[in-house]
């Protein structure tokens with residue numbers, strides 16, 4: 095009897111996981127409702143349990159930014175690295191202000207920082223594990239109504255920005271996740287069938 | 296009651312596999328789910344090489360056993376070897392985004408395999424200079440290996456590795 099129930103559960107969970115993986119969407123516009131920091135960090139912690147790095151640790155850390163002041167500070171750093179490196183050609187101050195306000199209205203930012211190892215091979219492997227962990231986190235966040243977008247832009251690797259964000263030597267920003275509860279979900283773009291992207295030996 | 300969080304917490308690294316063959320349709324279903332991974336500008340920067348039986352043995356034989364005993368052993372032992380490649384790019388930023396997307400895809404494979412009762416080992420190393428291996432696998436100039444995955448059924452359920460603690464690694468602004 096117990097065995098039968100196990101099988102039933104297993105089938106159930108494979109359906110759930112399959113749905114979760116397919117239904118997760120990148121979210122770019124959020125409800126302004128604040129997030130529970132506890133929920134976010136618990137799900138981050140659970141996500142870390144689902145990756146297996148050889149050394150049994152993940153060389154990364156996070157900056158969770160959800161207070162008004164914290165977000166204002168981060169956004170002003172982002173705006174100034176943009177200006178400093180002329181990453182946009184020219185932005186009237188009013189438009190810049192609107193952009194800043196729009197970002198600040200997002201409930202939370204999560205800066206993901208990798209602590210770099212000496213060897214390039216190790217760094218690659220750690221980067222892979224961190225990305226894997228972030229995918230688990232995206233799924234677990236989705237499962238409780240939290241959507242996010244990975245933001246990866248060249249400015250994140252600029253030294254001045256890293257220093258202002260409080261990074262130490264030997265650290266780099268992997269991505270900044272912007273997140274909040276989702277309201278509208280856009281339709282996902284159909285993926286190319288695997289049959290077209292696989293070869294058999 | 297089991298919930299998603301506990302399911303993620305319960306997944307384990309698997310290094311010991313049974314001989315039981317892995318039905319191809321299960322893997323194809325897993326992969327068709329897994330490609331729903333996020334990927335920037337819809338580049339779908341991945342490709343798969345599926346190796347079992349003789350094909351897999353040949354791959355294993357092309358690797359220097361003395362240098363890479365663990366890798367050779369898992370390839371030989373697991374019934375399925377699935378190589379996942381990522382597209383390379385002269386633009387370092389794009390290349391790194393694409394590699395990240397493929398890592399998200401591999402994590403999907405890991406999670407989906409687990410709920411199907413399958414285990415997976417994700418091997419990733421510096422494979423430059425593995426000419427014979429690349430040739431056998433048909434890996435192209437503009438591709439790099441993001442993972443050599445060993446997949447199979449496991450028995451018994453492996454031990455859970457030590458917990459990775461993140462609570463102290465979150466700074467709050």
Ligand SMILES: Cc1cc2nc3c(=O)[nH]c(=O)nc-3n(C[C@H](O)[C@H](O)[C@H](O)COP(=O)(O)O)c2cc1C
Pocket residue numbers: 118119120121122243244245246247282283331332333334335336337391392393395396399
């Ligand atoms: C490594 C990586 C970097 C990304 N960077 C950005 C980004 O800078 N801005 C953005 O809007 N979306 C970004 N995305 C999200 C993708 O654009 C998104 O996954 C894609 O449009 C597919 O949509 P879906 O995630 O809803 O399936 C990124 C995704 C990945 C995996």
